[in-house]
Amino acid sequence: MVSPPREPLVAALRGALDDADYRVDTVVDLLGASAHAALGRNHTVPGRRVLDDDRSPLATLARMWLLQDSVDRSAAGTALPGLVDELVEAQILESDGDRIRAQVDIRPYGTDAPVGHRSHDAWIVCDLTPGMDGQIDQVADDYVLGVSSASTTLAQLATRTRVGTALDLGTGCGVQSLHLAEHADRVVATDVNHRALRLAEWTFALNQVRVDLRHGSLYEPLGDQRFDQIVSNPPYVISPPDTAHLTYREQTMPGDQLVREVVAGAARRLNPDGTAQVLANWVHPVDGSWTERLAGWVKDTDCDLHVIERELLDPAEYVELWLADAGLTADSRYRSASRAWLDHLAALGIDSIGMGWIMMVRAGREVPEITVEEWPHRVMQPVGLEFAAWPARSRWASADEDALLATRFAVASDVVAQTHGRPGATDPERLILQQTQGLCRTHHASTAVAGIVGACDGELPLGVIIDAVAQLTDAEPTALVDEVMPDLRLLMRYGMLTAAAGGVDR
Numbered sequence: 128m129v130s131p132p133r134e135p136l137v138a139a140l141r142g143a144l145d146d147a148d149y150r151v152d153t154v155v156d157l158l159g160a161s162a163h164a165a166l167g168r169n170h171t172v173p174g175r176r177v178l179d180d181d182r183s184p185l186a187t188l189a190r191m192w193l194l195q196d197s198v199d200r201s202a203a204g205t206a207l208p209g210l211v212d213e214l215v216e217a218q219i220l221e222s223d224g225d226r227i228r229a230q231v232d233i234r235p236y237g238t239d240a241p242v243g244h245r246s247h248d249a250w251i252v253c254d255l256t257p258g259m260d261g262q263i264d265q266v267a268d269d270y271v272l273g274v275s276s277a278s279t280t281l282a283q284l285a286t287r288t289r290v291g292t293a294l295d296l297g298t299g300c301g302v303q304s305l306h307l308a309e310h311a312d313r314v315v316a317t318d319v320n321h322r323a324l325r326l327a328e329w330t331f332a333l334n335q336v337r338v339d340l341r342h343g344s345l346y347e348p349l350g351d352q353r354f355d356q357i358v359s360n361p362p363y364v365i366s367p368p369d370t371a372h373l374t375y376r377e378q379t380m381p382g383d384q385l386v387r388e389v390v391a392g393a394a395r396r397l398n399p400d401g402t403a404q405v406l407a408n409w410v411h412p413v414d415g416s417w418t419e420r421l422a423g424w425v426k427d428t429d430c431d432l433h434v435i436e437r438e439l440l441d442p443a444e445y446v447e448l449w450l451a452d453a454g455l456t457a458d459s460r461y462r463s464a465s466r467a468w469l470d471h472l473a474a475l476g477i478d479s480i481g482m483g484w485i486m487m488v489r490a491g492r493e494v495p496e497i498t499v500e501e502w503p504h505r506v507m508q509p510v511g512l513e514f515a516a517w518p519a520r521s522r523w524a525s526a527d528e529d530a531l532l533a534t535r536f537a538v539a540s541d542v543v544a545q546t547h548g549r550p551g552a553t554d555p556e557r558l559i560l561q562q563t564q565g566l567c568r569t570h571h572a573s574t575a576v577a578g579i580v581g582a583c584d585g586e587l588p589l590g591v592i593i594d595a596v597a598q599l600t601d602a603e604p605t606a607l608v609d610e611v612m613p614d615l616r617l618l619m620r621y622g623m624l625t626a627a628a629g630g631v632d633r
């Protein structure tokens with residue numbers, strides 16, 4: 128087992144990584160975009176060709192940690208001056224005669240910073256990626272996954288509003304906590320896997336981030352502590368309990384019970400106005416409604432729930448996906464594993480499996496707002512910005528009609544209008560309002576709705592604009608209000624219409 132991070136060693140390692148400029152940008156520059164992209168697909172050979180004669184510290188670190196190559200002791204010593212023996216002792220590196228190689232992965236992690244998010248330049252400590260260059264590697268039960276596409280999706284779904292306390296449930300290599308530490312006063316991270324906790328400890332020490340790490344399952348290690356934000360990318364893969372062995376992705380509870388416990392537990396542990404963001408898979412049962420099942424997970428709580436299903440797979444597609452993810456496609460056990468898995472899903476009465484995002488806000492409404500929807504369309508991340516605005520949007524969308532008519536609204540800056548019709552036709556057949564950020568919602572608008580939305584520039588109250596459009600179109604104003612209000616409320620909910628600064632006009 129990797130030793131706990133000791134401060135003098137970690138500080139010296141941080142200094143060496145800094146001196147070598149071991150960062151995402153410099154590594155991409157060193158390897159070139161094509162070899163770097165190949166590494167992302169687990170192919171090291173393009174990178175090896177580029178680094179052939181390069182003995183710079185940056186090339187040595189990239190060779191050891193990204194290409195998983197061994198380097199000679201003198202090159203390792205130049206890149207990590209005075210640290211090689213201590214890192215071998217700590218089981219971060221291993222030595223074989225004169226050759227030094229990585230035993231765990233240390234890699235730069237960076238994110239671009241879209242509006243509202245801070246950019247990141249950090250190092251992640253995790254287990255080495257298996258299956259490089261087509262190898263079939265046996266992955267240990269306690270394997271600690273690095274930053275996956277699911278990790279970055281959750282990082283972009285998570286709201287980044289300043290909070291007091293945040294929880295990262297199932298921290299793994301610690302990536303979500305690194306993000307949370309940017310905007311939370313205190314971060315607690317849990318994991319059931321001791322190895323994950325140890326590697327996360329290294330991640331936090333290397334990046335000088337304070338996180339309270341706790342061992343245990345789900346909310347067990349937290350007593351009755353409550354949080355302003357909970358994020359989780361839990362082991363949601365629904366697999367047969369007797370074959371489930373990869374702690375990072377699957378567990379032994381039947382079906383989607385673990386996800387249900389994450390969600391129901393979050394509803395009980397959020398502070399007022401607290402939010403939760405969870406990545407998940409869920410069951411569509413052969414009998415019954417999947418949307419009602421998921422809505423039931425927050426029953427008798429005062430939490431709003433928004434479930435977005437991004438993908439729906441039938442059992443065969445699901446099993447293929449996760450067997451391939453475990454590198455078993457070319458394995459002799461493929462057929463038997465596939466059969467056992469399909470039999471298991473059938474025995475649980477599973478028709479298909481949804482994959483997507485679950486967002487919660489402890490809004491404290493008497494009747495919580497529950498939305499469970501399919502949205503398989505293109506989105507523009509970070510969707511987290513949109514979820515941060517959700518409570519305010521839904522307050523406007525359900526506000527009293529008189530208040531809405533008296534309020535000045537503005538059309539959001541990312542909304543564009545598209546018209547569709549025959550070339551040369553005087554009037555369009557369809558008019559579509561389209562968001563270009565976040566969930567990229569679209570709305571088919573009538574000419575009246577489009578005219579009203581187009582006039583919403585934050586200057587005039589909504590009621591005045593509707594009256595003006597009624598005059599222009601010879602409509603009766605009250606009838607027009609009745610006609611357009613459902614659409615306008617929906618546009619408020621989507622964030623296409625937002626209350627202008629100052630809001631209400633009386």
Ligand SMILES: C[S@@+](CC[C@H](N)C(=O)[O-])C[C@H]1O[C@@H](n2cnc3c(N)ncnc32)[C@H](O)[C@@H]1O
Pocket residue numbers: 272273274275277278281296297298299300301302303317318319320323343344345360361362374375376378
């Ligand atoms: C998919 S990984 C997510 C890692 C990281 N948070 C991320 O976003 O990349 C799931 C993590 O949950 C942990 N885990 C598995 N079962 C758990 C449980 N019952 N309670 C808490 N954590 C658990 C695993 O060990 C693993 O580190």
